[in-house]
Amino acid sequence: MATKIFIVDDHYMVIEGIHSLLQNEKNIEWMGHASNGASCLAFLIHEKPDVILMDINLPDINGIDLCKTVKLKYPDIYIIGLSTFNQQSFIEKMMENGASGYVLKNATQHELMEAINMVAAGKQYLSFDAALALRKPEHENDTPVITRREKEVLAHIADGMTNNEIAQTLFISVTTVDTHRKNLLAKFNARNTASLVKIAMQLNLLAIN
Amino acid sequence: MATKIFIVDDHYMVIEGIHSLLQNEKNIEWMGHASNGASCLAFLIHEKPDVILMDINLPDINGIDLCKTVKLKYPDIYIIGLSTFNQQSFIEKMMENGASGYVLKNATQHELMEAINMVAAGKQYLSFDAALALRKPEHENDTPVITRREKEVLAHIADGMTNNEIAQTLFISVTTVDTHRKNLLAKFNARNTASLVKIAMQLNLLAIN
DNA sequence: GTAAAAATCATGGAAAAAGGGGAGTAAGTA
DNA sequence: TACTTACTCCCCTTTTTCCATGATTTTTAC
Numbered sequence: 001m002a003t004k005i006f007i008v009d010d011h012y013m014v015i016e017g018i019h020s021l022l023q024n025e026k027n028i029e030w031m032g033h034a035s036n037g038a039s040c041l042a043f044l045i046h047e048k049p050d051v052i053l054m055d056i057n058l059p060d061i062n063g064i065d066l067c068k069t070v071k072l073k074y075p076d077i078y079i080i081g082l083s084t085f086n087q088q089s090f091i092e093k094m095m096e097n098g099a100s101g102y103v104l105k106n107a108t109q110h111e112l113m114e115a116i117n118m119v120a121a122g123k124q125y126l127s128f129d130a131a132l133a134l135r136k137p138e139h140e141n142d143t144p145v146i147t148r149r150e151k152e153v154l155a156h157i158a159d160g161m162t163n164n165e166i167a168q169t170l171f172i173s174v175t176t177v178d179t180h181r182k183n184l185l186a187k188f189n190a191r192n193t194a195s196l197v198k199i200a201m202q203l204n205l206l207a208i209n
Numbered sequence: 210m211a212t213k214i215f216i217v218d219d220h221y222m223v224i225e226g227i228h229s230l231l232q233n234e235k236n237i238e239w240m241g242h243a244s245n246g247a248s249c250l251a252f253l254i255h256e257k258p259d260v261i262l263m264d265i266n267l268p269d270i271n272g273i274d275l276c277k278t279v280k281l282k283y284p285d286i287y288i289i290g291l292s293t294f295n296q297q298s299f300i301e302k303m304m305e306n307g308a309s310g311y312v313l314k315n316a317t318q319h320e321l322m323e324a325i326n327m328v329a330a331g332k333q334y335l336s337f338d339a340a341l342a343l344r345k346p347e348h349e350n351d352t353p354v355i356t357r358r359e360k361e362v363l364a365h366i367a368d369g370m371t372n373n374e375i376a377q378t379l380f381i382s383v384t385t386v387d388t389h390r391k392n393l394l395a396k397f398n399a400r401n402t403a404s405l406v407k408i409a410m411q412l413n414l415l416a417i418n
Numbered sequence: 419g420t421a422a423a424a425a426t427c428a429t430g431g432a433a434a435a436a437g438g439g440g441a442g443t444a445a446g447t448a
Numbered sequence: 449t450a451c452t453t454a455c456t457c458c459c460c461t462t463t464t465t466c467c468a469t470g471a472t473t474t475t476t477a478c
Contacts (some may be wrong), residue, residue, distance in 0.1 A: 011293060011314040014319075017226025059294075084220060084266075101477060105220040106244070124282070159403030163436065176456050182436075192464085193435075194402045195369030201410040339450075356424060371464065385426050401434085402465075 002026070003120045006049035007033040008040045008066070010059050010084065014105060018053065028116070035071075035099055037061035044074060051120055053103075054155070056083040063070045064093045071098030078119045090204065101125035143203050144187040151205070153180040158197045158206050211235070215258035217241040217275070218291065223314060227262065229317045230350040237325070237342050246270035246278075253283060260329055262312075265303065267308045273302045280307030285329045290389045300335070310334035352412050353396040360414070362389040367406045367415050 005028055012075050015033045022028045031049050034040035037060045040197035041054075052070065069077050080101040081094040089098040091102045103112060104127050111127055118125040146154065156166045163181065167174040181193075190196035200206050215272045216235055218224050224242045231237045240258050242251035246269045249261075258337040261279065265272035276288050289310040290303035290416075309328040313336050314320060320336055327334040365375045372390065377383065399405035409415050 011223075012317055013223050013226035013230070013314045014220075015226065016318075017222035017224065020225050020229035021222070025234075074328050104224045108221055109225075120291075123419080126373065134378065149455065157403050158407045160400035162401075164434085173457055174456085175458055179456075182438095185436080191369035191436095192402075193370070194366050194406050197403050197406040198367040198410060200406060358425060374439055375465085381425085384428055386464085388426080388428095394466080 002029040003051055003116060004029045004031050005051050005053065005116065006040075006043065007053045008033045008035075008037070008058065008063070009033065009053070009055040010051045010057070011055070014082075018112070021112055022116075025113060031143065034199040035059075037063075037066045040066065044070065044077075048074065050079060051078045051079050051080060051116055054081050054099075056081060056094065064090070065093055067099050068097040078122075079117055080119055080125070095124075101185075103127045105170070131149075132177055143205075144189075146187060146205075149150065150180050150184055153177060153202055154184055154196075155206060157181065157184075157193060158200065210324060212260055213238045213240050213258040214241045214260050214262065214325065215252065215256075216262045217244075217246070217267065217272070218242065218245045218262070218264040219266070220264070223264070223291075227321070228323055231325075233288075234322065238240045242398050244268075249275065250278065253279065254288075257283065258286060260287045260289060260325055262289050265290060265306075273306055276303055277306040287331075289313040289324055289328055289334070304333075310336075312336045318380050353398075353413075355396055355414070357391065359389050359393055359396075362386060363393055363405075363409055364415060365371075366390065366402060367409065 005022065007015050007018055009018075012035075019030060019033075022030060031047060032043070035058075037058050040054075043083055044122075054063045054067060054070075058066065058080050063081060063083075067081070070077060070079060075098075076137045078100045079098065081091070081099045081105055082103055082105060083090060084105045092104055100122075101124060103115045103125075107115070107127050115125040115127065139158070152170065153166060156169065161169070163174050176187045184190070185192070185196055188196050188199050190199055196204075213412075214231065216224050218227075218361070219304055221244075224244075228242075231239060237267045238300060240256060241252070244267075246267050246309060263276060263279075267275065271291070271292060276290070279288060280390045284307075287309045289312055290309065291299070291312055291314060293314045297416060303311055312334075314323045314409065317338050324334040324336065342347055361370045361379065362375060364388075370378070372383050372386045375386045379386070393399075394401070394405055397405050397408050399408055406415075
């Protein structure tokens with residue numbers, strides 16, 4: 001029985017590339033593609049693929065959230081994350097939200113087929129580089145654990161607000177905000193606000209929640 | 210006479226996609242691909258394509274600089290920039306460095322062929338969206354034009370260095386660094402260092418030079 | 419060769435952040 | 449219950465940034 005595949009990616013060339021890679025595979029049934037989250041969800045109302053290859057960068061919604069939505073509505077559909085980024089935070093969040101695999105866009109045909117077959121069989125698959133990123137020991141793991149409040153403060157800092165302004169919007173004292181700021185600097189091992197924001201952006205703590 | 214095409218892109222799926230799109234075109238001769246700048250230059254020593262499709266994001270060198278290098282050595286080769294980003298600054302720099310066209314990775318087969326044919330005929334081609342971005346009036350352009358020195362200072366700021374430290378590493382006065390910093394804040398319309406770094410990261414000015 | 423743009427330097431003052439302390443409360447866990 | 453964690457608050461000092469204003473010298477581009 002052929003595995004029914006559906007792609008969500010806004011780059012026509014990538015879709016075409018995957019299509020081409022899968023064209024001669026006998027046990028693959030190509031169901032088509034969507035170029036954004038909305039049309040993906042619309043497609044799923046009437047059609048049920050076995051595996052969805054889902055890009056993380058979509059125009060209307062990010063793939064991480066789309067993954068969650070799809071998995072909630074259709075738990076039987078397996079999802080493979082697809083991205084050019086090999087960042088631990090992306091991979092982790094994608095897997096946390098129910099994805100069964102993660103493949104980089106520079107994967108070979110062999111890797112892609114392996115991923116699809118593994119995932120369709122109910123197993124998990126991480127491309128080599130992705131697995132490497134995840135297997136880093138904790139001390140090499142560069143993403144610090146920050147609390148809910150710290151994340152709020154961090155977001156406001158990155159938006160250019162001063163401690164005073166943050167204190168007013170969060171209805172807390174300036175000194176409290178200052179404490180959070182100091183803790184953030186310590187946790188991120190940052191020398192000052194500038195490097196704090198850079199590191200947070202690199203870890204995607206400010207773009208995708 | 211067929212147009213000889215060569216691709217430089219580090220994403221296998223994109224290469225495969227373009228290959229697939231061009232496979233049935235009679236007047237296209239596929240010469241192969243390189244996945245980084247170095248192997249592209251190595252290839253060009255012995256082989257001379259008519260048109261190179263060049264990704265902006267490469268592992269070893271950015272496409273903008275590679276474009277310059279290739280054009281210097283082989284002015285007869287036409288280059289089409291290839292990117293997922295529709296940012297004015299990228300497009301401009303690519304064209305300034307001698308590219309004849311710019312195509313987004315979500316371009317259709319028709320657009321791609323049009324680009325190749327136009328460029329091979331010595332004309333220029335910008336994909337619709339790219340052209341739109343370029344025609345935006347200056348006040349709608351969200352990527353400010355910053356100078357070489359400002360970019361250096363910006364990078365150092367984002368790395369957490371103080372004005373004093375930056376001054377020492379660049380062998381200039383602290384007040385000069387301060388001036389650059391002020392100009393950066395003004396150009397980015399940022400309230401302080403934190404928002405400056407965030408905006409710069411969002412515009413990819415700290416990852417790609 | 420000239421005009422524009424970029425890079426350089428400066429003063430002085432107000433505002434904010436960084437660094438170093440200490441400390442109480444509430445909530446959940448072992 | 450004892451312990452940990454998150455969140456809250458405070459003081460003081462030093463450093464750094466931010467702001468306003470002005471000016472000179474190189475580079476670059478036409």
